[in-house]
Amino acid sequence: MATALSVLQQHLLNDFQRDLPLTPTPYREIADALGVDEEAVLSHLQSLQTGGVISRVGPVFAPNRLGASTLAAVAVPPERLEEVAALVNTFTEVNHNYEREHRYNLWFVLTARDEARLSEVLAQIEAATGLPVLSLPLLEEFHIDLGFPLRWED
Amino acid sequence: MPALDDIDRRLILATQAGLPLTPRPYHTLAEQLDLPPDEVMRRLKHMLDRGVIRRIGVVPNHYRIGYTANGMTVWDVPDERVDELGERVGRMPSVSHCYHRPRHLPDWPYNLFAMVHGRTRADVEREADRIAEVLGAAVRGRSVLYSTRILKKTGLRLQS
Structure with a gap:
């Protein structure tokens, strides 16, 4: 069942499937790219993950x-x-x-x-x-x- | 295959279910694994460069966002052309994975696999027809296997 997603959530899902920065604060870099604060990125990723819309944020192994x-x-x-x-x-x-x-x-x-x-x-x-x-x-x-x-x- | 050492394996075990959603996730991991944070980032980068990690990022659950038609399109093409054709099919935006696998004659004649996700089966059929156009006269047989149920789906489970 498709879940209704906000524009911010759509960007999180679509734009960051690769190249998560390998720097100390990768979520802040996402936040900066989207023009929102880090807290918003973390809480949206958490709720997308809890709701099963994303499986995880992390490495995909071969x-x-x-x-x-x-x-x-x-x-x-x-x-x-x-x-x-x-x-x-x-x-x-x-x-x-x-x-x-x-x-x-x-x-x-x-x-x-x-x-x-x-x-x-x-x-x-x-x-x-x-x-x-x-x-x-x-x-x-x-x-x-x-x-x-x-x-x-x- | 480049050897993974014990620290790499611990890092894989610790991250295969996802990175911590904390402001400094690699530091959180480093603390859990008793490693310097720089080493966590350096090793992840190294595994990425070697192809052990394909990508690091958000992993969407396609089903939950409406991509409920999952078609494994399979093709019988001449072995001597499979590399050239696979490269072309693999670059198509609708194809998430494209593989050369062995045939098992007579039961299984197909040697080229291309995974297509769509919102409907009609979407997948349309994409399969586009793949057929790319493959042209090389196609000797084709089929689409739709998944009807996920019976198990876990991240890769590396045994410790």
């Missing part, structure tokens, strides 16, 4: 640079989806898990400390579910994630 990662897909019989999703989610190595409309209906990202642990988790999921898991590791990334331009409805 999973493939922190260990071994892959995108995995499973074709789960629809009646088993809840059970299999719950099982997959028990692994701390799974950070995203989506249901998608396709024969391959369960898609999750696995990040493990190394390739050995990654293979182990994939094998454990296959053994526990009795379903084959497609592992589609990143071969090349074509776009450096610099944030996403948001468009507001008029």
